Amino acid sequence: MIEQRDTYTAGHTVRVARYCKLIALEMGLADQQVERLQKAAILHDIGKISTPDSVLLKPGKLESLDYDLIKLHVVAGYKMLSQIQMYKDLADIIRYHHERYDGMGYPDQLQGKEIPLLAGIMTVADAFDAMTTTRIYKARKSVPEAIAELKAFSGSQFHPEVVKAAVKALSNVEAPPATTQMPKSKLEKRRFSYFYNDRLTGLYNEDYLKIVLQNNQENHEYGCMNFVHLKNLPHYNKREGWEKGDILFKKFADELQAHYPEAMIFRVYGNDFAVLSREHLKMDSVKLNGFASIRDVEIGAELHHIDLVREKMYTLRKEDKLTILPNGENK
Numbered sequence: 598m599i600e601q602r603d604t605y606t607a608g609h610t611v612r613v614a615r616y617c618k619l620i621a622l623e624m625g626l627a628d629q630q631v632e633r634l635q636k637a638a639i640l641h642d643i644g645k646i647s648t649p650d651s652v653l654l655k656p657g658k659l660e661s662l663d664y665d666l667i668k669l670h671v672v673a674g675y676k677m678l679s680q681i682q683m684y685k686d687l688a689d690i691i692r693y694h695h696e697r698y699d700g701m702g703y704p705d706q707l708q709g710k711e712i713p714l715l716a717g718i719m720t721v722a723d724a725f726d727a728m729t730t731t732r733i734y735k736a737r738k739s740v741p742e743a744i745a746e747l748k749a750f751s752g753s754q755f756h757p758e759v760v761k762a763a764v765k766a767l768s769n770v771e772a773p774p775a776t777t778q779m780p781k782s783k784l785e786k787r788r789f790s791y792f793y794n795d796r797l798t799g800l801y802n803e804d805y806l807k808i809v810l811q812n813n814q815e816n817h818e819y820g821c822m823n824f825v826h827l828k829n830l831p832h833y834n835k836r837e838g839w840e841k842g843d844i845l846f847k848k849f850a851d852e853l854q855a856h857y858p859e860a861m862i863f864r865v866y867g868n869d870f871a872v873l874s875r876e877h878l879k880m881d882s883v884k885l886n887g888f889a890s891i892r893d894v895e896i897g898a899e900l901h902h903i904d905l906v907r908e909k910m911y912t913l914r915k916e917d918k919l920t921i922l923p924n925g926e927n928k
Contacts, residue, residue, distance in 0.1 A: 609726055614638035616722035616767060620759060623766040624718070634715045637690040641719060644674030644691070655792060668703050671695055694719040699753045717756035721747060721763045724755070729772035736815050737772065744768055795864040797843055798850035803865040809873065813905060819861075823880045824901040825853070825870040833896055848890035856884070877904075 617638045621631045645653055648670055652663045659667065675692035678684035693707060693716035700708030712720075728743040738746065744764055751760040793805035813819050827849065834842035846868075853862055853870060857880075861873040872880065885898035 609730070610639050610642055612726045612730075612773075613641065613719065613722045616725055616763075616770070617718055619766040619770070620718050620722060620763050621715075623762040624758070630715065633686060634690065634718060637687040637715065638719055638722065640674070640678065640684070640687060641691050641694055641723070642670065642674070643677060644670035644672065647673040668695070672704050689713055690715045690719060692716075694723060696720070697754045698756050702754075712756070714756070714759075717759050721755050721759045725763065725767055726772075731812060731815065736811065740768065740770055740772060798847055798864050800850055800854070800870070801861065801863045803863065806863040806865055806871050806873075809861070810905075817906070819873045819875055820904070820906045821874045821877045822903045822905055823872040823874075823878060824903065825872065825880075825885060826899040826901075827868045827891070828897045828899060829895050830868045833894060845890055845894070845896070849888060852888045852890055853885075 614635045617634045618631055621634050626634075645667075648667055652659070652666050655663060671692055671694065675688045678691060679688040690713060692704070693712055696702035696705065696707045696712045696716065697720075698709060698712065698717070700706050725743055725747065728738045728746060729740060731737045744767065747755060747760050747763055751757045793802050793808075794800070795802045809819070827846070830842065830846070833845070850862070850864065850870070853872070857872055857874075857878065859874065860878060863871040863873070865871050872878065880900055880902070882898060882900040885900060886892070888898075891898065
């Protein structure tokens, strides 16, 4: 059910089940407990079927209200499974897998030994997978980095004995390098567009470009970016009116998409476009200035090319637009 709405969560549950098994075996738990824990891990996010799409599929950091809504999934999952005879013994594990050892978790603020051990194992496995997979807004940690974070939060977020076992059990795990929350299927991309599409042009927006560039520093999917700036558009808007300006801008965006269908195109900073491609894409300013939308008006197109393979570090901010930084230096 969940994988039909959120394929990342589907893969996440399988990995969490695997990590739970490794930790439980390291702790010497009986086979029956290990099996019970694995079953619970597969179902631990089942409550998310009651989470609104606007929250579950939101490709970015959650706001306070979003977080309050998504926290309800543990109670929803508990209520569902506790009413089904064959799943009753899994319900408590699922209810408490977001509790913290220091009592600052949810939903019941249990602490220490009040938290069932199997739920404590799942807490660690869940966090480990979250850290070692790429999120929309955050690059993944390496396994050693994730292990170090488990150690750092031992006794506060995590059960110390579980962390001790996890350090041994997970240190040699290889996290799948391609695991990401980025959309893959046409359906996922369509859903994604609801959050990151520019309303006027239908292109991806500036926020999504920031995310893609951030992830690109790890996955190196895109090697080339061309930055297109439309000159004198504010003067045109002032003279002809915003409505005509919007029509012209939309037509230019349509022409850009038609001429470069294999590229990802973003609207940024109001008057600009970023054209992202996997391989080097040679764009011509003469060709751009010949677009029908701007050919007979005083608006011109400026073009700037950026080699994303050579230029490893960059920042994207409104005050300085796109800035390429020396390798190894970041703002």
